[in-house]
Amino acid sequence: MAKIIECVPNFSEGRDKSVIDAIAEAVRATPGATLLDVDPGHSTNRTVYTFVGDPESVVQAALNAAKVAFKLIDMTTHKGEHPRMGALDVCPFIPVRGVSVEECVGVAKVFGQRLAEEVGVPVFLYGAASTRDYRRTMPQIRAGEYEGLKEKLTKEEWGPDYGTRDFVPSWGATVTGVRKFLIAYNVNMIATKEQAHRIALNLREQGRSPDQPGRLKCCQAIGWYLQEQNIAQISINLTDFEVTPVHIAYEEAKKDAEDLNLAVTGSEIVGLVPLAAILQAADYYIEKEKLFILDEEQKVHLAINRLGLTTISSFNPKERIIEYCLENQNSNALANNTVSQFIRSVAARTPAPGGGSVAATVAALGSALGAMVGQMTYGKRQWEALDATMRRLLPPLHNTAVDLIPAIDADTAAFNDYMAALKLPQKTEAEKAKREAAVKAATEATIRVPLSLMSTINGTWDALAEMAGVGNINCRSDLQVGARCLEAGSWGAYYNVLINLDNITDPSTKSTYLAEADALLQRAKQGCSAVLQAVERRQK
Incomplete structure (x- = not known):
């Protein structure tokens, strides 16, 4: 990352x-x-x-x-x-x-x-x-x-x-x-300045006095009036959105407004906001309203709607969410390449990207196929009785597919860091010690990265096996391909562990890593077999 x-x-x-x-x-x-x-x-x-x-x-x-x-x-x-x-x-x-x-x-x-x-x-x-x-x-x-x-x-x-x-x-x-990320946030109200400020005093951490603190930690707030909009606002600074998220500030303001018979008409975020803050709000409303939403873009859309972020000004996620503003900056990332570009880069006369990045790509596609089968089952009238099951099985498959995208670059990055460590100067004793520590850390990273990939893959098998038993039978070949892709990804990661273990000098460390890799591979083989058998049972 x-x-x-x-x-x-x-x-x-x-x-x-x-x-x-x-x-x-x-x-x-x-x-x-x-x-x-x-x-x-x-x-x-x-x-x-x-x-x-x-x-x-x-x-x-x-x-x-x-x-x-x-x-x-x-x-x-x-x-x-x-x-x-x-x-x-x-x-x-x-x-x-x-x-x-x-x-x-x-x-x-x-x-x-x-x-x-x-x-x-x-x-x-x-x-x-x-x-x-x-x-x-x-x-x-x-x-x-x-x-x-x-x-x-x-x-x-x-x-x-x-x-x-x-x-x-x-x-x-x-x-x-x-400092932590400060979110400048305004709640819009049809109210007087004094009424907005009264609610602000209820919310902000310092409250009215040391004897009358407000309800929300890491929250600064005042009430004011926007003449050009003819509305009042509670102007809020959230100094740690992990302690007091945007949606909590909004809901608490609405609660106090209802007590005063005042109308809250939305809110606005001033400047930029981390993606995590928007997804926090989306997850809150998904849980509150018992919704089922997996796609990130749809989650962002939900949060914008529920917080009323477009009531007095526009909120374009591509321009207002930090990560989206940067998504085109890292054009060198393998995961941002087209399929054609990625294949050509693998085929080039360079050691990276190599088997590790390919293994992550294949595994991501395997999990994505499992999620696709769930999507082709969920919401369809003929399988309506399976909706609750799909709501449970889809998230681990969908989330794993998305989570494995960064792993495509992680293996190449680990290899590049290892090569860079080898090139560090070693003329003096201090330089030798620094190089040795860097090589050791980089070597272990080249092993931990594929082990992490194997572990992530193994988080899919239970959901995929159950999906194979009940999902849209017309997609059985997709389940079979998905299972084989996930197993191939695990094998690919396993081979990368083995070759990088050659650079570990301590026998005990090498043995520990090998035992972990063997156990993870065994689980992948068992998981793949369970999925294939579940599909075969339904074909008979």
Whole structure:
């Protein structure tokens, strides 16, 4: 899985279009970084940029943007409604996919150090990257703002984490760190500003006072009125959508609105949102309404509908969901190739993609065939009595087919990492030790990847065998082909384990891996046999 980090730098310029555009262009021109949004504010005199990429690319893009801003922004003349202390006021890094908070902390520290060294400005760490409680939050660090920064830097406890203590008048200081993904979310109401704010106080974590906290954790909220829309809104920041998801905020707002006899008329997400947050909402409504939906696109459609995300503005998933904005960026992924391209790449004079990627592809197709049989049974009048059974059997087959798509690239990636480790320098003892550790880790990855594939395949057999016993009999050949594909995928992964075991030097480790592979293969053989026998029994 590719690592994706979001970076949301806030620059203290929201009025001069030439400056705003120049900073945006610095991000766009950085290889590996994708600029998703530019949101200038005239009254705040501040522009929020949103871009994503791999760890190295987002750091470089943020640095490139900062260097342009250093030439064009002068804080000595800056005025705006938003609190600020620097030209690049704050630069948070947010884990989106395949990256932990700890990894993002490392990214923020790399950025902070490079910014201080290459631009020559003071940099503070905040959030998960900070190690001092009294300077962990933005309000703590930003207290006194730009105007109080010169004196603040002279105090021992306010020495920057990186860079000079000297006051840089044109720049001020920058704060960088890590936060979880913040979802800016508004609930639309036909109500007064005061009524909307009353509900906001009920919901937000701080509530009305320490003695009257609100109901929702990791939730900030206020009520306001949109004159141009002639409606009120509860404006919400969800600082951790895994703690308080979007749909919970929406449902709780509706509950309070009903108590006040007020109408909720939908909601809107401001900016971009992770796919996981939308799928959370879809799964909630699927369970609540006892629906049966497997397809991701249909789940997204359901969430948009149930949350009323298009009532006052458009919500195009391809433009608003981060992963969808990036889906065309990784054009080199094998799984994104056409069938023809993939076959030609396998046939080329290169060691990868090879048997491991082919095994994953075949296994994914096998599980997909099982799901297809379920789809050709579910919802049809003649097999209506099997609807409940299909609702139970379809998900493991459909989900496995989808989950195996990334495995097509995982084997090639593991092989490439192993080859890269072999090429590491080994002139000094330190280099030798680093290379040895890298080779060991990469070697074990080339074994764990096919073992994981075998384990995933084995999660399909029970559902596929039962499907073979009751599913649409007109699709029996699809069940037989699917079972053979899954078994072939397991055999392919098994052979990859065997060849990569040659690179393991420890006999005990090698024996453990081999025993695991043997057991997984045995289960696949038994599973395939059970499916084929179930089909044959129905033909007699």
